[in-house]
Amino acid sequence: MLKGKTALVTGSTSGIGLGIAKALAAQGANIVLNGFGDVEGPKAEIAALGVQVTYHGADMSKPAEIAAMIEHAKATFGGVDILVNNAGIQHVARVENFPIEKWDAIIAINMSSAFHATRLALPGMQAKNWGRIINVASVHGLVGSAEKSAYVAAKHGVVGLTKVTALENATTGVTCNAICPGWVLTPLVQKQVDAKAAAQGISNADATKQLLGEKEPSMQFTTPEELGALAVFFCSPAGDNVRGVAWNMDGGWTAQ
Numbered sequence: 720m721l722k723g724k725t726a727l728v729t730g731s732t733s734g735i736g737l738g739i740a741k742a743l744a745a746q747g748a749n750i751v752l753n754g755f756g757d758v759e760g761p762k763a764e765i766a767a768l769g770v771q772v773t774y775h776g777a778d779m780s781k782p783a784e785i786a787a788m789i790e791h792a793k794a795t796f797g798g799v800d801i802l803v804n805n806a807g808i809q810h811v812a813r814v815e816n817f818p819i820e821k822w823d824a825i826i827a828i829n830m831s832s833a834f835h836a837t838r839l840a841l842p843g844m845q846a847k848n849w850g851r852i853i854n855v856a857s858v859h860g861l862v863g864s865a866e867k868s869a870y871v872a873a874k875h876g877v878v879g880l881t882k883v884t885a886l887e888n889a890t891t892g893v894t895c896n897a898i899c900p901g902w903v904l905t906p907l908v909q910k911q912v913d914a915k916a917a918a919q920g921i922s923n924a925d926a927t928k929q930l931l932g933e934k935e936p937s938m939q940f941t942t943p944e945e946l947g948a949l950a951v952f953f954c955s956p957a958g959d960n961v962r963g964v965a966w967n968m969d970g971g972w973t974a975q
């Protein structure tokens with residue numbers, strides 16, 4: 720379905736981004752990977768799906784590096800047809816104790832990076848009259864949780880950016896939508912499980928149960944594969960008129 724298209728997925732060396740990149744590759748899209756840590760493993764996983772894959776190590780907190788990554792995608796594959804703004808980090812502390820540098824980093828990586836990548840990828844999509852921008856927001860783009868001020872502010876911002884981008888392109892073949900996952904067991908969340916277990920002197924299994932029990936009625940993690948399938952739907956012809964939604968996949972978290 721996506722043969723001949725190019726998907727750039729930010730923060731795709733791990734977790735949700737890698738899951739979405741694999742789902743898009745399975746549909747035939749060539750992939751631009753981005754993110755830190757192991758690169759060769761994710762690259763091999765994508766190549767095994769029979770598509771072309773390249774990597775750019777842009778730090779998503781740096782607008783000039785984001786611009787260089789978009790140029791790299793253009794030089795390698797001729798442009799970006801599908802942009803998945805996924806890179807993100809977390810820090811947990813009360814507002815009065817929140818380190819200023821963590822606030823700035825979360826706003827830059829979780830929100831402003833989506834603006835920069837979007838503004839740079841849009842002209843190419845508009846010229847082809849086809850494009851998909853998928854912003855990985857969070858349930859925290861819809862509701863709040865204590866001790867996550869920067870993250871919740873950034874994710875609400877991403878949902879707002881999604882709506883405006885969708886509206887500005889509403890009469891074209893370019894759509895923009897957000898995905899709002901509940902808990903997904905990736906390194907980002909494993910750190911929060913570990914912190915809970917350590918703080919309360921409980922096992923990892925009990926900390927996991929507690930984490931899910933506080934927020935997620937299904938008592939199940941959403942998986943990167945499920946989120947990948949939703950991204951594929953947004954890219955399918957059935958998604959042509961889905962514009963500006965913030966689609967939660969959260970085990971009932973925001974239904975409460």
Ligand code: NAD
Pocket residue numbers: 729730731732733734735736753754755756777778779780805806807808828829855856857858899900901902903904905906907908
């Ligand atoms: P993860 O830690 O597994 O992956 C994060 C990815 O972003 C990695 O590839 C990492 O290298 C990359 N990254 C981090 N900082 C970067 C930077 N400055 N520049 C470039 N890349 C950078 O986390 P994840 O859980 O897969 O999170 C992915 C996205 O999903 C994030 O935006 C997160 O907020 C969102 N999300 C996660 C959950 C969850 O429960 N895990 C829930 C809702 C939303």
